[in-house]
Amino acid sequence: MLSDQCFKDLTLMISDVIDQVGLDDSQHGKRVGYMAWKCSGHLDIPNFSPTDILVTGLLHDIGVSSSRDHELLVTQMDWDKAQAHCEEGTKLLRDLPFYSKYIPAIRHHHTKWPALSESDIDEGSKLLASLVFLADRADALLFQYLDNNPDDEPIHAMAFIQAQLTDQLSDYFAPVCVDAFIRASSIDAFWFNLESAHLDRYIHNLDISVPVSLDIQATEAVALILAAAVDAKSPFTADHSIRVGKLACYIAQQAGLPDLRCQQLRIAGYLHDIGKLHIPDKILDKQGPLNAKETIAMHRHGFEAKDILERVEAFREIALWSCQHHEFLDGSGYPYHLTGEQIPLESRILTIADIFQALAQKRPYRDSMPLSQVIGILTDLTTEGKIDANVLEIVYAHQKQCWTLATAADSLNRP
Ligand SMILES: [Fe+2]
Ligand SMILES: [Fe+2]
Ligand SMILES: [Fe+2]
Ligand SMILES: [Fe+2]
Numbered sequence: 001m002l003s004d005q006c007f008k009d010l011t012l013m014i015s016d017v018i019d020q021v022g023l024d025d026s027q028h029g030k031r032v033g034y035m036a037w038k039c040s041g042h043l044d045i046p047n048f049s050p051t052d053i054l055v056t057g058l059l060h061d062i063g064v065s066s067s068r069d070h071e072l073l074v075t076q077m078d079w080d081k082a083q084a085h086c087e088e089g090t091k092l093l094r095d096l097p098f099y100s101k102y103i104p105a106i107r108h109h110h111t112k113w114p115a116l117s118e119s120d121i122d123e124g125s126k127l128l129a130s131l132v133f134l135a136d137r138a139d140a141l142l143f144q145y146l147d148n149n150p151d152d153e154p155i156h157a158m159a160f161i162q163a164q165l166t167d168q169l170s171d172y173f174a175p176v177c178v179d180a181f182i183r184a185s186s187i188d189a190f191w192f193n194l195e196s197a198h199l200d201r202y203i204h205n206l207d208i209s210v211p212v213s214l215d216i217q218a219t220e221a222v223a224l225i226l227a228a229a230v231d232a233k234s235p236f237t238a239d240h241s242i243r244v245g246k247l248a249c250y251i252a253q254q255a256g257l258p259d260l261r262c263q264q265l266r267i268a269g270y271l272h273d274i275g276k277l278h279i280p281d282k283i284l285d286k287q288g289p290l291n292a293k294e295t296i297a298m299h300r301h302g303f304e305a306k307d308i309l310e311r312v313e314a315f316r317e318i319a320l321w322s323c324q325h326h327e328f329l330d331g332s333g334y335p336y337h338l339t340g341e342q343i344p345l346e347s348r349i350l351t352i353a354d355i356f357q358a359l360a361q362k363r364p365y366r367d368s369m370p371l372s373q374v375i376g377i378l379t380d381l382t383t384e385g386k387i388d389a390n391v392l393e394i395v396y397a398h399q400k401q402c403w404t405l406a407t408a409a410d411s412l413n414r415p
Contacts, residue, residue, distance in 0.1 A: 007098065007210040009312045010222065012203070015058040017226050017308060020277040021233055028139055030203050031194055033057030035135035035181070037206075038190055042180035045131070046124040048101075051208050053128060056102045058203075060109050060132050062225065063089030082110040092228065095221035098212040105129040109136060112172050130174040134181055137169060142194070155191035162186075214314045216263050220270075223318075227270040233277060233284070240357060245269025247405045248353035254394045255349065265346055268321040272350055275304030275323075287365045302326050303335040321346045325354050328386035348388040352378065352395060355387070360406040371403045 015029045036057040040050045048056075063085035090107045093099045104125035108116055109132045116126050138161050145157035162185060165178055184190055193202050214222075227241045249266035257265070276284060279301060283294045290298060302323040309319035324347035327333035329340050333351075359377060362368040369377075375396065381387045395402050 006214055006313060007212045008208040010212070010214065011055055011058055011208065013308060013312050013315075014062065014222065014225065017229055017274070017277060018059070018061055018064065021064060021229050027196060027199060029058045029061060030199055031139045031142070032060060032132060032135045034193060034199060034203060035138055035184075035190075036131050038184040039131055039135070039177065039180040042183045043127070043131075043176050045127045047122070048124050048128050051210065052101065053131065054203075054206065054208065055099075056105050056109075056128055056132055057135060059089075059093075059099065059102060060106055060136065061085060061089070062092055062106065063087065086110055092225045095224075096218060098210065098218075102128075105132060109133050113174050114171065117174070127174055127177065131177045131180070134165065134173040134177045137172065138165065138181065138185075141165075153191070154194040155188060158185060158191060214312075216260065219314045219318075220263065220267055223267040223270040226274055230271075230274050230276060233281070240361060241270050241273055243269075243361075243406050244272060244350070244353050244357045247357055247402060248350050250398075250401065250405055251349050251353060251391065251394055252346070254398055255345070255391070257345075261346065264318055265321065265349060267315075268318045268346070268350055269353060271309060271315075271318060272305065272322040272325045272354060273301060274308055275301030275306075277308075278304045299326070299334045317346075320344075321350050325350045327351065328381075329388065330385045332386065345388075345391075348391050352387055352391050355381070356395065356402060357406040360403065368407070371399060374403075375399060 015033070019026045019029050033054045034057070037050055037054040040053045045053065086107050086109060090103050093103050093106065104121040105128040108119065108121065108125070108129035111119070111129060111133070113130055116130055119126065121129075141161045141164050142154060142157050145160050146152060146154070149156065162182055165173070165181060170178065192198055212218075223245075224242075227245075230241055245266040246269070248269040249262045252262040252265045279297055283290065283297050286294065302325060306319045306323035309315040309322060321344070324336070324338065324343055327336060327338045327343050327347065328351075329343060329348075331337050331339040355378060356374055359369045359374045360371075378387065378392055378395065382389045382392050
């Protein structure tokens with residue numbers, strides 16, 4: 001699929017997902033992108049347009065995949081492990097050609113200017129990295145200020161942030177970037193746009209038109225980036241998404257679905273639990289039974305998956321199957337309480353792959369179940385009219401292969 005709108009939708013979707021890894025600090029990427037974009041009006045960065053600068057800001061923390069890393073990055077000015085997420089981000093972006101020009105800047109967005117100016121990357125990427133680093137630290141200072149002054153608004157932090165950037169942190173960044181920030185941030189509206197509702201509207205109204213082709217390989221590469229964020233946020237179910245994707249794809253192949261359908265279903269498996277990014281860690285990681293409120297919070301994740309994914313056209317069907325992976329044929333599932341024919345075959349396959357893998361995987365509060373017990377539980381669910389008997393028949397006929405895909409370490413290798 002080739003469209004200008006696709007690049008904007010895709011970039012904002014990825015940015016929203018990265019921001020949700022740090023639940024208490026949503027919109028960090030958007031604030032960094034916005035501040036860098038505003039500064040771009042006051043300095044010339046060779047080979048990078050204002051759109052490029054905004055996109056680099058939106059995606060700069062793409063390698064941050066745990067809430068704890070995210071928290072450290074916004075609460076501390078220096079953190080000796082900061083480079084790890086820069087390197088991880090570089091790896092995640094390498095399969096997406098339309099983002100490759102941002103890789104050097106993302107790799108160096110925590111490198112201080114004395115080292116950055118001596119590095120072997122191109123001049124434009126040096127300045128872009130420094131500008132994003134500056135906007136990133138400005139946002140960390142804003143976070144600290146508002147934490148200490150909860151009744152204040154961003155504009156009240158102007159003097160504090162400007163003083164820090166020109167004094168204590170002055171040798172962190174390229175002098176032209178500091179100068180550009182002081183000029184851009186001396187306007188009141190700069191700070192008003194950083195308020196949550198204004199920021200969302202401002203970014204969504206920007207013209208970010210770049211023609212990109214999002215074929216099935218690129219769609220899968222994006223899905224793997226998003227899946228890494230989900231599994232890292234929930235370490236007790238780490239690797240669950242990748243294994244469910246591979247298992248769902250395999251079952252779809254045995255059911256005779258066309259190749260493209262099978263590939264899409266693998267992607268849906270990678271992303272089926274993406275809505276868990278909205279669930280607080282203390283509920284996700286709870287080892288005992290959930291209370292009523294926690295159960296409702298957990299039951300949102302299918303709904304939230306659709307909300308995240310359906311904005312990008314290439315992900316629309318994937319969004320639909322993902323949001324239905326906890327529906328049961330008798331209407332006792334959630335969140336839509338669909339019944340029978342309302343649930344397409346792809347969603348039914350995903351449901352069975354999800355249950356099979358979850359039971360086969362060792363959890364901190366229980367051992368992995370043996371294959372016979374997994375098949376027994378799935379058979380009971382069929383008898384109760386909850387899951388598709390024909391799909392289970394396929395699983396039953398290929399149970400050893402299903403078990404291998406659901407449990408073997410090599411099933412985590414990229415396709
Ligand atoms: Fe960062
Ligand atoms: Fe950041
Ligand atoms: Fe789920
Ligand atoms: Fe799941």
